[in-house]
Amino acid sequence: xxxxxxxxxxxxxxxxxxxxxxxxxxxIAAELATKASSVTDMLRKLADKLLINYxxxxxxxxxxxxxxxxxxxxxxxxxxxxxxxxxxHFKWDEVHEMAEEMEHISSNELIDRLDEFMGFxxxxxxxxxxxxxxxxxxxxxxxxxxxxxxxxxxxISGVRDHSSxxxxxLEKQGLTIGKKITIKEIIxxxxxxxxxxxxxxxxxxxxxxxxLLIAL
Amino acid sequence: xxxxxxxxxxxxxxxxxxxxxxxxxxxIAAELATKASSVTDMLRKLADKLLINYxxxxxxxxxxxxxxxxxxxxxxxxxxxxxxxxxxHFKWDEVHEMAEEMEHISSNELIDRLDEFMGFxxxxxxxxxxxxxxxxxxxxxxxxxxxxxxxxxxxISGVRDHSSxxxxxLEKQGLTIGKKITIKEIIxxxxxxxxxxxxxxxxxxxxxxxxLLIAL
DNA sequence: TTATATTTTTAGACAAGCCTAAAAAATTTA
DNA sequence: TAAATTTTTTAGGCTTGTCTAAAAATATAA
Ligand SMILES: [Mn+2]
Ligand SMILES: [Mn+2]
Ligand SMILES: [Mn+2]
Ligand SMILES: [Mn+2]
Numbered sequence: 001x002x003x004x005x006x007x008x009x010x011x012x013x014x015x016x017x018x019x020x021x022x023x024x025x026x027x028i029a030a031e032l033a034t035k036a037s038s039v040t041d042m043l044r045k046l047a048d049k050l051l052i053n054y055x056x057x058x059x060x061x062x063x064x065x066x067x068x069x070x071x072x073x074x075x076x077x078x079x080x081x082x083x084x085x086x087x088x089h090f091k092w093d094e095v096h097e098m099a100e101e102m103e104h105i106s107s108n109e110l111i112d113r114l115d116e117f118m119g120f121x122x123x124x125x126x127x128x129x130x131x132x133x134x135x136x137x138x139x140x141x142x143x144x145x146x147x148x149x150x151x152x153x154x155x156i157s158g159v160r161d162h163s164s165x166x167x168x169x170l171e172k173q174g175l176t177i178g179k180k181i182t183i184k185e186i187i188x189x190x191x192x193x194x195x196x197x198x199x200x201x202x203x204x205x206x207x208x209x210x211x212l213l214i215a216l
Numbered sequence: 217x218x219x220x221x222x223x224x225x226x227x228x229x230x231x232x233x234x235x236x237x238x239x240x241x242x243x244i245a246a247e248l249a250t251k252a253s254s255v256t257d258m259l260r261k262l263a264d265k266l267l268i269n270y271x272x273x274x275x276x277x278x279x280x281x282x283x284x285x286x287x288x289x290x291x292x293x294x295x296x297x298x299x300x301x302x303x304x305h306f307k308w309d310e311v312h313e314m315a316e317e318m319e320h321i322s323s324n325e326l327i328d329r330l331d332e333f334m335g336f337x338x339x340x341x342x343x344x345x346x347x348x349x350x351x352x353x354x355x356x357x358x359x360x361x362x363x364x365x366x367x368x369x370x371x372i373s374g375v376r377d378h379s380s381x382x383x384x385x386l387e388k389q390g391l392t393i394g395k396k397i398t399i400k401e402i403i404x405x406x407x408x409x410x411x412x413x414x415x416x417x418x419x420x421x422x423x424x425x426x427x428l429l430i431a432l
Numbered sequence: 433t434t435a436t437a438t439t440t441t442t443a444g445a446c447a448a449g450c451c452t453a454a455a456a457a458a459t460t461t462a
Numbered sequence: 463t464a465a466a467t468t469t470t471t472t473a474g475g476c477t478t479g480t481c482t483a484a485a486a487a488t489a490t491a492a
Contacts (some may be wrong), residue, residue, distance in 0.1 A: 005449065025470055038450055040471055045448090057457060057470060088329040098323050105317050113304040221479060241440055254480055256441055261478090273440060273487060 004104050007073050008032060009042050010051060011103075013062055014070035020098050022059035042170030050166040068135055075131040077103040077112050078124035083114060090135060092125040092176075093167035108133075126167075127213065143216065145183060145193055146209035153182045154214030159209040173202060220320050223289050224248060225258050226267060227319075229278055230286035236274035284351060291347040292327050293319040294340035301329060301341040308341040308392075309383035324349075341381075343374030343393050343429065347368060359432065361399060361409055362425035370399045370430035377427040391428060 001009070007065070012031040017022040025043070029036045038071055048056040051066035062070060080102040084095040105111075114132050115121075123136070129137040142158050156179045159166065170176060174197065184201065185194040191206035218226070228247040233237040241259070245252045263270040278286060286396035296318040300311040310393075321327075327351050338354070340346055346355040358374050372395045385410065386392060392411065400417065401410040407422035420428070 003448080011427070026468090034449095035451065036470065037452080037472080041449075084326070088326070088333055090329070098321070098326055101321050101323075103312070105321075107314050107317075110300070110314055113306070117304055219478080242438095250479095251481065252440065253442080253482080257479075 010070040011073050024059045071131050071135045073103050074171040078130040081124045082121050142213035144210050145212050154216045155180055157215040158213035226286040227289050240275045287347050287351045289319050294346040297340045298337045309380040358429035360426050361428050370394055370432045374429035374430040
């Protein structure tokens with residue numbers, strides 16, 4: 001249906017669209033670690049295929065078709081991540097690169113059967129919602145720890161940074177999906193956040209607090 | 217490690233090497249549904265990478281390295297086929313094309329975990345042996361039904377033709393892996409073979425008998 | 433053993449996807 | 463508003479993997 005490169009561009013544009021309506025050439029280049037001139041080439045091709053809305057110098061947005069394709073790729077990615085963690089017992093910091101390849105396996109029948117095999121999971125190992133076979137999913141109503149008031153209590157439910165090093169750090173601290181925490185104090189000097197978890201205190205940096213999401 | 221195209225060429229050369237020591241350019245072209253000139257281009261590249269032994273006009277054979285790579289791709293292909301049939305309940309005639317894509321997922325750790333998850337199966341859904349993580353596997357000691365004597369008794373254990381139409385035909389006749397049959401008679405007029413299975417007689421054509429393998 | 437047919441390779445071209453360098457457009461700063 | 467900076471596009475080129483057409487090598491037949 002679509003080439004691997006096209007799929008990766010659509011996914012990148014989708015991801016960037018969540019932050020700002022219109023996505024710029026340079027943003028896409030940064031996201032895909034490629035050059036702006038390469039992006040321009042691909043944008044023309046995606047526009048020809050009616051997958052994006054594109055006028056020169058004006059940035060891009062996904063068409064309805066383009067968005068459907070992008071959501072489907074995300075569905076595949078997150079289902080494979082779930083498979084790798086739940087069935088093959090990989091750790092949550094080990095699965096992203098493998099899923100980057102697996103998301104391009106083209107059969108939708110395969111993905112639907114995989115979904116059924118695993119019991120139609122709704123969240124991937126990082127807390128991100130898994131679109132169903134019609135592309136529907138609940139939008140995450142999560143807040144960064146750095147964005148809630150002191151004495152707020154919540155459940156760790158997602159991350160903003162998916163890097164191995166961040167995920168490994170969280171694992172080590174026991175800050176994993178599903179854990180219940182209370183924000184106890186924000187130290188004014190450097191915005192270090194003091195948390196309580198299992199009746200024990202824990203300090204995390206501003207950076208970590210920015211990238212760790214809780215459901216209230 | 218290797219490109220998708222390189223992997224497909226190595227697999228094709230491996231497959232053809234089972235029939236004849238030296239593999240010709242045209243044989244590879246036919247196997248991959250490509251042109252002889254494209255094959256020549258690729259052969260030079262594979263020779264440069266020391267994956268094949270190649271002298272112009274002399275045909276090719278795999279080096280030890282090349283064979284290792286080829287066997288590994290076959291291992292991946294067959295493990296994914298097993299997964300698709302045993303875990304996702306696809307039929308044996310539906311899995312080949314999907315496995316053609318999945319065999320190129322590069323992580324060996326993934327394949328080893330998949331192998332473990334499924335209990336280290338030794339045969340794929342078509343009866344072909346699955347190499348273990350060191351590349352070892354039992355060579356099939358099977359005979360085509362057309363090649364055994366009347367009154368021979370055996371277990372259906374493999375196929376030579378992997379096409380959907382052939383596999384669907386076998387399924388319909390109940391001629392599936394593991395079934396016990398006896399060769400009752402070969403009709404001299406057109407070499408139709410009369411089988412007995414579950415105390416019932418069944419006639420198959422010469423063509424079918426050529427492509428259906430039994431263990432004695 | 434020479435002529436013919438087949439197989440294989442070479443030559444040249446093309447699409448996809450990427451690059452660098454330069455030009456054009458848009459934005460920011462003065 | 464004009465100049466400087468940044469962003470985006472264009473121009474031209476490279477690699478991979480493919481193709482067709484023609485040349486070269488090998489195999490077969492007379
Ligand atoms: Mn991921
Ligand atoms: Mn994820
Ligand atoms: Mn197969
Ligand atoms: Mn098979």
